[in-house]
Every structure is written in C-alpha cells, then in structure tokens.
Amino acid sequence: MNVITVPSSLDDQSFEQVLEQLAPLPADARILIDARNTGWASPYGLTALLTLGQTRLEKPQLIPPEKDDTASYWSRANFFRYAEELFDIKGKVPTQRAASESGTLLEVTPVSRSDDVHTVVERIQAKAAHILTQNLHLESRAVLGFAMALSEACQNIVEHAGRGGWVAVQNYNYRRRMGKHVVQIAVCDAGVGIRQSLESGNRRPLTDRWDDAVALEAAVIQATSRFPEHGRGQGFKGIRGYLNKWQGKLAVRSGTARVAIVPPWDDDVVRRDHLAPMPGTQLFMMIPERVDR
Amino acid sequence: MAPQVIDVCAVLRSAVNQNYGNLLTRDTGMAVRHQIERELAANREGGITSLDFSRIGMMDYSCADEVVAKLLVLLQNDDLTRGGYVVFCGIGEEHLELVETVLEHHGLALVCLCEDGHPQLIGRVSEAERRAWEMVRVRGHAAPAELADEFGFGEDFVAEVLDELLRRRLVRRGQDAFLALDVADTVQ
Numbered sequence: 356m357n358v359i360t361v362p363s364s365l366d367d368q369s370f371e372q373v374l375e376q377l378a379p380l381p382a383d384a385r386i387l388i389d390a391r392n393t394g395w396a397s398p399y400g401l402t403a404l405l406t407l408g409q410t411r412l413e414k415p416q417l418i419p420p421e422k423d424d425t426a427s428y429w430s431r432a433n434f435f436r437y438a439e440e441l442f443d444i445k446g447k448v449p450t451q452r453a454a455s456e457s458g459t460l461l462e463v464t465p466v467s468r469s470d471d472v473h474t475v476v477e478r479i480q481a482k483a484a485h486i487l488t489q490n491l492h493l494e495s496r497a498v499l500g501f502a503m504a505l506s507e508a509c510q511n512i513v514e515h516a517g518r519g520g521w522v523a524v525q526n527y528n529y530r531r532r533m534g535k536h537v538v539q540i541a542v543c544d545a546g547v548g549i550r551q552s553l554e555s556g557n558r559r560p561l562t563d564r565w566d567d568a569v570a571l572e573a574a575v576i577q578a579t580s581r582f583p584e585h586g587r588g589q590g591f592k593g594i595r596g597y598l599n600k601w602q603g604k605l606a607v608r609s610g611t612a613r614v615a616i617v618p619p620w621d622d623d624v625v626r627r628d629h630l631a632p633m634p635g636t637q638l639f640m641m642i643p644e645r646v647d648r
Numbered sequence: 649m650a651p652q653v654i655d656v657c658a659v660l661r662s663a664v665n666q667n668y669g670n671l672l673t674r675d676t677g678m679a680v681r682h683q684i685e686r687e688l689a690a691n692r693e694g695g696i697t698s699l700d701f702s703r704i705g706m707m708d709y710s711c712a713d714e715v716v717a718k719l720l721v722l723l724q725n726d727d728l729t730r731g732g733y734v735v736f737c738g739i740g741e742e743h744l745e746l747v748e749t750v751l752e753h754h755g756l757a758l759v760c761l762c763e764d765g766h767p768q769l770i771g772r773v774s775e776a777e778r779r780a781w782e783m784v785r786v787r788g789h790a791a792p793a794e795l796a797d798e799f800g801f802g803e804d805f806v807a808e809v810l811d812e813l814l815r816r817r818l819v820r821r822g823q824d825a826f827l828a829l830d831v832a833d834t835v836q
Contacts, residue, residue: 477669513673592709593746
C-alpha cells in the first residue's frame with residue numbers, strides 16, 4: 356500500500372504535493388490517502404481530491420481528517436457524499452447536516468450536464484449577490500459577471516471534459532493572509548484535459564512546440580477552442596475579462612502545466628511546466644474584496 | 649392583429665422544459681434559438697418581431713453567442729424578401745456589455761429598444777452606417793437622395809451605406825425609401 360500524505364493545509368498550491376507523491380505510481384497502484392493531519396481545505400483542495408479519486412483504476416483508501424471541526428466541515432461541504440463512491444473511507448465520517456456555514460456559497464456540487472450549470476447558478480445567485488456586494492464591496496453588476504464566469508467555467512466540463520467534475524465556492528475572511536475578504540471558486544474534472552481536447556478538434560496551433568503548457572495558453576489566453584466555429588472559445592476570454600475588472604485571479608491546471616492570470620496583489624507564477632501529471636482540467640478563481648472605495 | 653413579441657423567457661422555459669430564468673449554456677442557447685427561428689419563420693410577412701429579454705435574469709457568453717449572434721447571422725444570410733426583422737428589447741444595462749462583446753466578436757450589430765423607449769444601434773457598425781441609420785431613425789423613412797446633402801457625400805454612396813444596413817437587417821426596404829425598424833410596426 357502506498358501512503359499519500361495530504362498536507363495540513365490543502366489548496367491549489369499544496370495539492371501539488373499530493374500529485375508529486377502520486378507521480379511515480381501507476382494508475383492501478385493501491386494507494387491510501389492520509390488526510391488525518393489536514394486541518395484546512397479550500398474548495399480547490401476538496402474538488403481536486405474527488406477528481407483524483409476518479410483517476411485511479413484501483414479504488415483508493417482515504418483516512419478523513421482527525422480534527423472534528425475539519426471533518427465536520429468536509430461533511431457539510433458535501434465532500435464525503437461524493438467521496439464515498441470514489442474512496443474506500445477508513446474511519447468515521449461525521450453525519451452530514453445541512454450546510455450552515457455563512458461563507459459557503461456552494462457546497463461541492465457535481466457537474467456533468469448543461470442542466471447542472473443552471474442548477475449551480477440558480478442556487479448560488481442570491482447568496483452570491485449578498486456576499487459580493489456586502490463582503491467584497493463590489494458593484495451589483497459584478498454579480499452578473501460572477502454568474503457568467505461560474506457558468507462558463509462549469510461549461511468547460513460539460514463541453515470538453517468528456518466526464519463529470521465538481522464545483523465548489525467559498526467566501527473567506529482572509530484578515531491575516533490578505534487583510535480582506537475573498538471568494539474562491541474551484542471547478543475540477545478528470546476528463547481529457549485541454550491538450551487532448553484541442554487535438555481532438557485538430558485545433559493544435561502551428562507551433563514547433565506542443566505540450567500541455569502551450570495548449571493551456573492557447574485555450575486560456577488565446578481563446579482557442581476545439582470547435583472551429585467563430586464564437587467558440589470566448590468563455591475563458593469572458594472569465595479573464597471579469598477577473599481583470601475586479602482584480603481577481605485565475606489559475607488553470609491541465610496535464611503537467613499550469614497557467615495563471617496574476618493580479619497585482621498576488622505573487623503566483625504565471626506559467627509552470629513539468630508538474631506532476633494530473634488528468635483533466637482544474638480551474639481556480641479568486642475574487643478579492645475591493646479596498647479602493 | 650396582435651403584435652409579434654417573443655418573450656425570450658417563455659421560449660427558454662418551453663424549449664428546455666424547465667422553469668429556468670437564466671440564459672446559460674450553449675445547449676440551452678441552441679434550444680432557445682431553434683424555437684425563436686421557428687416562431688420567426690411563422691411570421692415572415694415583412695413585420696418586425698420584438699424579442700423581449702426583460703424577464704431574463706442572468707446570461708453568459710456561450711448562450712448569448714447562440715441566441716443573439718447565431719440568430720443574427722442566420723437572418724443576415726436569409727432571403728431579404730422573406731422578412732425576418734428583429735428588434736431586441738428588455739436587455740438591461742447590465743447585459744448590454746456582454747451582448748456588445750458577442751456582437752463585436754462576430755462583427756454584428758442589432759437594433760435594441762432602450763429603457764427610455766428609443767431604438768439604439770449596438771454592435772459593430774461603421775461611422776457612415778451609424779450616421780445613416782440615425783438619420784433614417786429620426787425621419788422614420790428616407791431615400792438616399794434625401795440624405796445625401798446632410799450626409800455630405802453623393803447619393804450613390806448613401807445608397808450603398810443604406811443597402812449594407814438593409815443587408816444587415818438594421819433597416820427595412822419600403823416602396824421608395826428605407827424604413828426604420830419601428831417597433832410600432834410589430835403589428836401584423
């Protein structure tokens with residue numbers, strides 16, 4: 356049994372540690388994902404962990420967090436509801452209660468069909484309006500853009516992934532880390548990934564170099580889609596435009612690469628190559644509180 | 649005679665058989681557009697159809713691309729004698745930016761009835777097209793010869809500009825003049 360240790364704080368950056376531990380193992384290797392010492396997980400951490408479960412040929416084992424409040428949060432966030440199908444869970448899982456977290460905008464929610472996108476947006480819109488205007492102090496028109504960005508991100512799963520994925524949205528008060536409120540959105544799938552999606556439509560750009568990073572830049576930055584129709588590929592452009600307007604951050608990981616649109620308040624790396632492989636596409640957005648009022 | 653107004657929200661709910669209020673996803677947009685196309689085809693006697701978006705909550709790019717851009721492309725490529733003139737109304741300020749982005753991307757334009765009740769041209773048009781369209785709108789109808797002096801170019805040039813607006817279905821052709829897309833003409 357190969358033990359994969361989940362970091363104490365699981366987010367889009369630290370999830371790489373999980374993938375690095377997995378990288379040397381074949382897809383059918385028996386693994387135990389040990390989250391006992393995990394005390395915090397972002398929407399990306401939870402949705403990416405589920406996605407990882409989808410990629411294994413042999414059903415992995417999972418030990419939930421030991422801390423009651425952490426395990427309880429994972430339960431309220433709907434993580435275990437879907438994890439039970441993907442993992443052989445070792446140990447007790449807190450009974451699921453209705454999500455009462457004021458910061459939870461959307462619990463972990465599966466996305467595989469167009470209807471799911473409608474459900475996600477309809478469920479979130481009233482609460483999102485309140486949090487974006489009251490906590491993030493954004494103008495009311497930011498709410499429509501938020502719904503648009505969320506919808507387009509989820510549609511990438513429906514249109515391109517070839518299998519279902521998950522979305523989750525959470526509001527945080529990052530007083531210590533950033534001195535402001537933020538909203539985080541994670542949309543993760545274990546589908547074909549961006550490079551294979553573009554290849555399937557013969558939409559590979561005419562460049563000597565062709566790898567996950569080039570494919571990611573083509574899709575995210577240059578709005579290239581596997582579909583040749585003129586209006587396609589505008590989803591990422593719309594997401595970028597929205598995040599740029601509200602100084603938000605976008606990071607998209609696919610295969611062995613990650614590209615990020617980095618706002619002035621963040622110091623993330625714009626492009627990372629040669630990461631540990633992960634099937635599908637994992638998308639992370641963060642919208643910060645507006646402070647220049 | 650009932651005015652030809654298509655309530656896009658009603659079409660949405662009928663097309664996807666769900667109680668949705670948001671224009672989201674490409675699949676949904678395609679279903680909505682197909683139903684609008686059928687309704688427009690049933691009303692092709694030269695009248696103007698008003699597409700009412702006022703009950704639509706949210707909209708995304710993919711859906712707007714299907715419902716707005718592809719519909720306009722289809723109408724532009726259709727036989728002019730078959731009618732198919734559309735005025736968009738109830739598009740709130742908050743959605744205008746998104747619709748304009750979609751139109752710009754495709755090089756399209758549409759006539760939109762603003763909240764103040766005045767038609768407005770949005771999307772990609774040349775300066776000459778915008779001026780000619782505005783002149784026709786103010787007059788209600790105009791022939792190239794009537795506009796040539798004010799335009800500052802010859803009648804032939806004005807006629808070319810108006811023909812282009814006609815091709816793009818931003819004005820209509822009357823017996824001796826070009827007509828503004830007046831929503832009062834939505835009566836059959």
